[in-house]
Amino acid sequence: MRIQVETTLNGEPTTFLCEAHHSLLDVLRNGLGLTGTKEGCSTGDCGACSVLMDGRLVPACLVLAPEAQDRTVITIEGIATSEALHPLQQKFLEHAALQCGVCTPGFIVAAKALLDANPNPSETETRYWLAGNLCRCTGYDKIVRAVLDAAAEMSSGKAAAR
Amino acid sequence: MLSIRYEAPRSIAEAIHLLASDPGAHVLAGGTDLLVQFRAGAKQPSAFIDVKRIPDLVGISLDTNGLRLGAATPAAAICEHAELGRLWPGLVEAVHLIGSAQIQGRGSVGGNLCNASPAADTTSALIADRAECVIAGPGGERVVPAERFCTGPGTTILRRDELLVAVVLPRPPARTADAYFRLIPRSEMDIAVAGAGASVTLDASGTCTAARVAVGAVAPTALLVDAAGQALIGTRLDEATLSLAAAAASAAARPISDKRGTAAYRRHVVGVLAKRAIVSAAARARER
Amino acid sequence: MSARTYRYIGTRPIRHDGLDKVTGRANYGADFTLPGLLQGVVVRSPHAHARIVSIETQAAEAVPGVKAVITGKDIPETSARLALGAEGAFDLHDIGDNLMAHGKALYEGHAVAAVAATSIDAAREAAKLVRVVYEPLEPVMSIERAIAPDAPILHADMVTKGRPLPGTTGPTNIAGRMELKRGDVDQAFAGADVVVEREFRTSTVHQGYIEPHACVARSGEDGQILVWCSTQGGFIARDFCALILGIDAARIKVIPSEIGGGFGGKIPVYLEPVAIVLSHKAGRPVKMVMSRSEVFRASGPTSGTRIRMKLGAKRDGTIVAAQASLWYEAGAYRGSPSGAGAMCCLASYAIPNFFVEAHDVVVNKPKVAAYRAPGSPMATFATESLVDEVARAIGMDPIELRLKNAVAEGDHAPYGPVYGPIGLKQVLEAARAHPHWSAPLGPSQGRGVACGFWFNAGLSSSATVTLNGDGSAGVVTGNPDIGGTRVAQAMMVAEELGIPVERVRPSVADTDTAGYTDLTGGSRVCYATGMAVIRAAQDIAEQLRSRAATIWNVDRDRVAWEPGRPGRVIALDESPDGSVRPPLTIVELASKMAQTGGPIVGRAAVNAPMAGPGFAAHICDLDVDKETGRSTVARYTAIQDVGKAVHPSFVEGQMQGGAAQGIGWALNEEYIYDADGVMENAGFLDYRMPVASDLPMIDTVLVEVANPLHPYGVRGVGEVPIVPPLAAVANAMRDATGVRFTELPLSPSRVLEGLGTIAKG
């Protein structure tokens, strides 16, 4: 049974058709062509599919597509503005916090959710928050540094603006 | 071909009607158990009944009597609630242990209970905290204590057309606090090999006047270990008493060996965890 | 080698492909689509060992939307061999049979059929309707069982390759056996003051790349084939497909996608030939993506092992004798890295007498694939645990003991050649000097140290550098970029031509576009492909010399290339009028390209037979909860001879990532099977790879002992770092608990069993 869903995706009103059992991840990747959100497991274990739904960090593989009705969804494609990368994206580049890069979109979305809620996380808080995002290449060292550095830069930027 | 329905009822009555009219319908809360089981072929629902748009099932209300937690409230909302963390730090710890930040954005306490995994983290904490489950069905509401909710691995007292609406917790009396500990090989993202929750009440002199200890992942369901709680009452929680309680927790365990741990290990470690939970709960109670 | 000063090598520019990867624009294996795409699904055996009696596909074919169903009959049986690749030769018969079982299912998850349909739902439904009748056989799940006299034989025609065990007759599960020896072991043990001996075990573990295997294949009416896939080597994927399917390599174009990790596991093909056959049958392109469970159950993990080892030493710490018997599970087909294990396990020490035998044993588990320094970590776990025991037995500091025995330039490697300049001693000295080694430990903590070795690989690579009219350049190679190799190649071009790294555009090309290049693996890209890139850039410089000579109308050998910034050609003589000719920069010369002879393209192809070996030492502090047996890595330092770090951030990243994988191997990762040989933990949740909160920052020390085989001194850095952690962690556990654990992983229950707190079970 095809269901029509109306949602707000990366700020744009978006309508799509799906089956009841399709995941939001299926629809993003296959229906809407937004392949930035990755699939590492489809069982909630790896965080590669992280998106924000109504501002909350969720694994898109464990969200049914019809649940997006009337919600706002932000994916990796919606993190940068047309003028600039998000500081997290910039810091991931500067710290070489990606090797193969397949985990990167999920980490950036998850880290954004962290910094939205907690602008100055400790290393331990950052590590526990990101425990749902698997990276097999980096040993997490440079990822954690990139997130902490982005947090520092964002809060000093805010302090300067004040 | 697969043809599954998706329904998002707005009221309890509507949800119960949907459940009653389709024996293959499954309640969907956060989906972090149900969708994983569906993808693995372990469950084949004919319809997903998404209960997150029913106002009674989502939300946290706290008054002088205690707490009413909507069954489908995402774990993350519980962890963000400062007052809950102050009153029931142990329960909030247990909620905070569920999966990852992502999983907590979806998974609910109701789902944790209804999925009825013996290893469910919040169940032992809820039992220790004297929680009750509010159940709605075609004939109205009924309330059962948390320790009677699960009947075996994957089974509960819910009938097909019933819905868990909320869990309610009485406000902790003076000098009462809780704690929850679990053992996982990693630091996060693991299912408990064993778990233990405790709630301890002390009098002004530091003597224990009431205590409940519950253990998880060591029997077909989470267990309330009366003997462990009883061992504490009337004592000042000295080392010997703690060891007795730990031994009671281990003795109550009826664990199996599986991919997550051996029976011998579980039996031993659940005692260690029970002791740690009691010590932590008592330390918090002293501060109140 | 004279110390060269670099302009770009050793700096940390932002990688060119980074932007696409942080914005989600980069396309990985599963991100590609074509018009009319079908979805393919593999039907897999639920049995670990079974004869396939019959396969019935009619019901599956009848499902609406199904366009093709294939079985083993559709994958030709070949006897060819493909003898290339960093990790050894490949037996194509086995790879073909592994792609789809022909007569027997040899592990749970072994492919037996595949379906392509217009939707994934239809394909999955049809896959369920493929009716396979199996005659289950006893699964052979351990080395003990495989070598028992009454063991079921996996392959009726298997004989032991190499030096069979004396008395072996008839078919066997021992696929191979080799020996390495030096000196007189018995006599040396007799003369040793201390002899330590233990038996070690490690579990089957998986590479654990986050991106599952994925591909799209289109077989056209004209017989031309396009494959888009996530692979460690476009050419090897192409050649596998061509040889297995018996078609010309020239008919296949492989476009390697961005690759989400490989670690050796994306060298073999699992889906590509199947997708080609499905596409051929259906007349439409087919996409295939493995689920995570399929990745665990049906792509190559690395061997579970059983190793008996003995070391003998003098009271002064000199190790005089070593004896080892290595048994490695190959999975369902021959080809475990047991031989590499034998060659690596003693490679760090100059031991005058040794005897090592290595066995390759087939069992009913997935066919193993390369995993980062294949074979070395397990055998090194044994060696480095015993070296620690020797140090304890004679009361010597474990780093001192290692320094005393460490190999140096001029020593014979146990596997034959004489070492050139190597950095093990420098690495150990850096470890000893590191503040970590002398930092105080907490009450529940222990500290361990261990060394590791890997050969590193050379092999064949090609590169093309194209100069643009504005003085910028492009560099094209055929190595998929798994961790920053594009930027490293751009840096090499920048270094040679003296143009900024940002003005060099590096790209990974398909098999029609790039020159032949072996796979990304064996820690060879920065080394061997790097060498090709440097030579291609030097080729440009040479051509610029000619162009300048033309402009100045002088003899070519009267002009010289001056690397500079920008690079330039200088005239060695004054002009006829006595004035000094101003140098011509690369930018000026590029702008005059059309007038001076046309496009300037630099090319190079190298066949690097050898590489510079890599050594590392890791220090680990472990915090052990003795009541629960849980342990946590509290501090970790990785020290490694990296030759020359082209881009230090990515070198550190390799060391940190390898260390993390090794820590996972040591503490929690393992394949868990039930009594029927069915994997019970085929998902990330229960396979338990390290998560961010499991690890501390991983400190790195880059020791640079130049590799004379490479113009900058580069050596492979990617593989060594997974070798030391197994023993570094176990040695720390020994230090914290007083108990020597010889079996991995060091799971909490195993630790409590070892401490005697609970009964073994």
Ligand SMILES: Cc1cc2nc3c(=O)[nH]c(=O)nc-3n(C[C@H](O)[C@H](O)[C@H](O)COP(=O)(O)OP(=O)(O)OC[C@H]3O[C@@H](n4cnc5c(N)ncnc54)[C@H](O)[C@@H]3O)c2cc1C
């Ligand atoms: C990666 C990962 C990690 C996890 N880690 C943990 C962990 O550490 N600890 C832990 O305890 N669990 C863990 N879980 C399991 C799961 O997240 C929890 O059990 C969670 O609380 C389930 O809640 P949910 O809302 O997602 O339930 P759902 O999946 O929506 O539902 C679970 C079951 O309960 C039924 N149900 C749900 N709500 C109701 C209701 N109100 N009335 C009647 N029936 C209902 C559903 O039909 C279904 O059968 C993990 C899961 C994943 C995927």
Ligand code: FES
């Ligand atoms: S794909 Fe969703 S968590 Fe792995």
Ligand code: FES
């Ligand atoms: S960079 Fe490869 S998985 Fe994280």
